[in-house]
Amino acid sequence: xxxSVLGSGAFGTALAISLAGNSQVxxxxxxxxxxxxMQDSRRNGTRLPGVALPEAISITADIAAACRSDILLLAVxxxxxxxxxxxxxxxxxxxxxxxxxxxxxLHTGLGPIAVIRNVLPDxxxxxxxxxxxxxxxxxxxxTALTLACSEADQxxxxxxxxxxxxxxxxxxxxxxxxxxxxxxxxxxAIACGAVIGAGLGxxxxxALMTRGYAEMQRMALACGAKPETLAxxxxxxxxxxTCSSDLSRNYRLGLSIGRGExxxxxxxxxxxxxxxxxxxxxxRMQLDMPVTQTVTNLLDQRLTISEAAxxxxxxxxxxx
Numbered sequence: 001x002x003x004s005v006l007g008s009g010a011f012g013t014a015l016a017i018s019l020a021g022n023s024q025v026x027x028x029x030x031x032x033x034x035x036x037x038m039q040d041s042r043r044n045g046t047r048l049p050g051v052a053l054p055e056a057i058s059i060t061a062d063i064a065a066a067c068r069s070d071i072l073l074l075a076v077x078x079x080x081x082x083x084x085x086x087x088x089x090x091x092x093x094x095x096x097x098x099x100x101x102x103x104x105x106l107h108t109g110l111g112p113i114a115v116i117r118n119v120l121p122d123x124x125x126x127x128x129x130x131x132x133x134x135x136x137x138x139x140x141x142x143t144a145l146t147l148a149c150s151e152a153d154q155x156x157x158x159x160x161x162x163x164x165x166x167x168x169x170x171x172x173x174x175x176x177x178x179x180x181x182x183x184x185x186x187x188x189a190i191a192c193g194a195v196i197g198a199g200l201g202x203x204x205x206x207a208l209m210t211r212g213y214a215e216m217q218r219m220a221l222a223c224g225a226k227p228e229t230l231a232x233x234x235x236x237x238x239x240x241x242t243c244s245s246d247l248s249r250n251y252r253l254g255l256s257i258g259r260g261e262x263x264x265x266x267x268x269x270x271x272x273x274x275x276x277x278x279x280x281x282x283x284r285m286q287l288d289m290p291v292t293q294t295v296t297n298l299l300d301q302r303l304t305i306s307e308a309a310x311x312x313x314x315x316x317x318x319x320x
Contacts, residue, residue, distance in 0.1 A: 001161050004028060004069035006084075008038065008059070010047040010134035011100060012075025017138045018164045020056035027059045028066035035061040051138045067091035071098065071161060073128070074116075077268045078103030078183075081112060085119040096124045098147075098158065102182035102238075103270040104277040111179030113148070124151070126158055127175060129182035130233035131241035133248075137167060144168045146234040148178035170233060177229025180220040182238055184292075186250040186271030187278060188212035189242040191295050193254020198305045200258075209243050212291045219278065219287055257298050258305050272299055290315060 005016045008029035016027040029035035038044055039059040042052055053059070060066055072092065076084045078101040085092060097120070099112035110118065116125040130145035137143050147162065147169045149155035155171040163169045172178055191212060192205045216239070217230050229235060242248040246255065250271040256263040263269075279296045282289040294312060297303040303311065 001071055001157075002026075002069040003071045003073065003161065004066045005073045005075055005100075006063075006066060006088075007073075007075030007100075008034065008044060008047070009075060010044075011132075011137075012073070013044045013048050013051075013053070014134035014138040015073055015075060015100065015167075016057050017051065017054060018140075018167045019162065020054040021164050021166075022161075023056065025057050026066050026069055027053075027057050028063060029059060029061055032061035035059045048134065048138050051135075063088050063091055067095065071096050071158065073098045073100050073162075074112075075100045077101055078112065078270050079106060079273050081105070082115050082119060085116065089120065092123060093120055094122045095120075096126070096154070096158070098126045098128050098162070100128045101270070102129055102186060103274040104180075104183045104281070106273045106277045109277055109281045111176075111183060113150075113175045113179060124154055125149075126155065127178050127182075128162070128169075129178050129238070131237040133241075133245075135247070140166045142166050142168070144170065144233055144237075146178050146181075146229075146232060147171045148175045148234070149173065150175050172229055172232070172234075174226045174229040176223050177220050177225030178234040180223060180225060181216060181230050181232075181235030183270075183274050184212075184216040184219065184278065185235065185239040185242050186269075187275045187292050187295050188216070188239060189248050189250035190254040190257070190269075190271045190275065190299075191291050192243040193246075193248075193251040193256075194258040194295075194298060194305055194308070195254070197255035197258020197261075198309070200309060204309075205243065208291065209239060212243075213239055215289050215291050219282060219285070219289065222285055222287060260305075271295075275299060 004026040006028045113125045126149035159171045275295045
């Protein structure tokens with residue numbers, strides 16, 4: 001089966017590189033000049049410097065040509081997913097679409113698969129998520145991800161087609177758990193970055209990761225997810241990676257908040273919008289999400305980092 005990756009950012013390019021070990025892959029770039037430059041140089045110098053693009057990757061800015069493939073991987077930011085689907089709706093209808101983004105849509109509270117179903121009800125929707133950095137995948141380093149698809153047979157087909165020499169996929173039909181695990185861990189990564197940036201120490205980070213994981217489970221289970229999904233790659237696995245490495249954009253945003261430094265606004269940080277969306281969702285569901293609410297307050301400058309730490313430490317004592 002043929003595969004196209006729609007989106008030539010770091011992660012989309014990395015996926016195309018890995019998949020090129022299986023067969024010919026089409027990589028779609030929105031900008032025609034960028035697509036031609038990548039095709040000529042066999043590099044994506046702005047997103048993945050120093051990594052060569054295999055000859056099995058064909059780069060194009062022709063969306064119609066890219067969408068002729070059997071499987072389309074949507075490597076676009078979560079908050080741009082809906083507009084991308086609507087823009088190219090005629091080419092995407094009744095296709096097999098695999099979202100490769102993590103987050104909750106700010107104005108609807110929906111995850112990636114729910115957004116696809118909302119815009120393109122005739123499409124087959126799945127989600128690729130889990131602990132992964134684009135640079136690792138592009139360099140051929142071993143990576144394991146979760147493939148979430150509510151249709152078990154379709155999930156098996158996608159698992160076989162998208163597994164590569166360095167990319168091992170585990171499948172699940174629990175799309176709610178996979179969506180929320182990938183989204184909520186970004187919020188916790190911002191919190192952990194803020195803790196380290198403020199010099200509060202590794203012990204505080206470990207405590208925050210643990211209590212953050214409890215929040216992730218609290219919301220996911222209330223939404224109908226399976227607990228084992230949150231304990232897997234798309235939940236605990238991604239949490240461990242994102243909360244402990246400055247390769248994570250969410251973690252780096254937290255570091256800048258903790259240090260009181262400005263952050264490059266041109267960098268996409270999925271956890272910022274997700275924190276606000278989750279805080280609103282938790283309020284509607286009457287769920288206690290103190291770490292998420294604190295991150296939202298930090299992002300909106302309603303609390304300083306010292307006030308945030310004091311607020312969390314003064315919460316009522318309780319059983320674990």
